[in-house]
Amino acid sequence: MIIKGALPATLLRYKIATLALRAAPLTLAITMPIQSAEAYTSERRTSDEPTVAACIARSTGGRSWLERTLWGLRDQEGGWVGAEVANSDGSHDLGPLQVNSWWVSRLATVTGRSKAHVRHWLKQDACFNVEAARWIFLSGLKASGDYWTAIGIYHSPTRWRQRRYTASVVNHLRQRFGPQIFHATLGKPVRQSLLPARCEGKEKCGN
Numbered sequence: 001m002i003i004k005g006a007l008p009a010t011l012l013r014y015k016i017a018t019l020a021l022r023a024a025p026l027t028l029a030i031t032m033p034i035q036s037a038e039a040y041t042s043e044r045r046t047s048d049e050p051t052v053a054a055c056i057a058r059s060t061g062g063r064s065w066l067e068r069t070l071w072g073l074r075d076q077e078g079g080w081v082g083a084e085v086a087n088s089d090g091s092h093d094l095g096p097l098q099v100n101s102w103w104v105s106r107l108a109t110v111t112g113r114s115k116a117h118v119r120h121w122l123k124q125d126a127c128f129n130v131e132a133a134r135w136i137f138l139s140g141l142k143a144s145g146d147y148w149t150a151i152g153i154y155h156s157p158t159r160w161r162q163r164r165y166t167a168s169v170v171n172h173l174r175q176r177f178g179p180q181i182f183h184a185t186l187g188k189p190v191r192q193s194l195l196p197a198r199c200e201g202k203e204k205c206g207n
Contacts, residue, residue, distance in 0.1 A: 095129035
């Protein structure tokens, strides 16, 4: 009776152990691709960095405030050449500076090229992606007249999302350039440190 009573418990332990062994490969199969994808993404960002740096330098034409701004956006977005990251609203963030696909139509109009070409270039051409990011930021700056609002507009038209995004970009700017970026020589705030004295018209805004 003792043996008969012990047998089901032994079988139960055996079944649990068997199921655990069977589940282990499945767990590995699920987790390994995710880890590999993360490693791949990090590797791509690192390998793309020299190209992105050259594109930013060329796009900003020696204007240090604009170059630092694009680096802040780049560090915040963390994309890579070929990136196409899906969003919950059905749009995609494309390329190194993760330009949202919502801009494809407007960029196609501005450049006179097809939407398909623009989308492909945003994904695959680092310099086109940087130029697009620059145009989006400067358009927001021209429309709002405010540096931090333009940073937020790059991310979203919604104010609370803009504020959250801007706070994160501030952290990235501090990490890359140090806290001194937020003070000009005379202790003025970041807006006057990063921007020219005034930003009026296409020439001074950099369009």
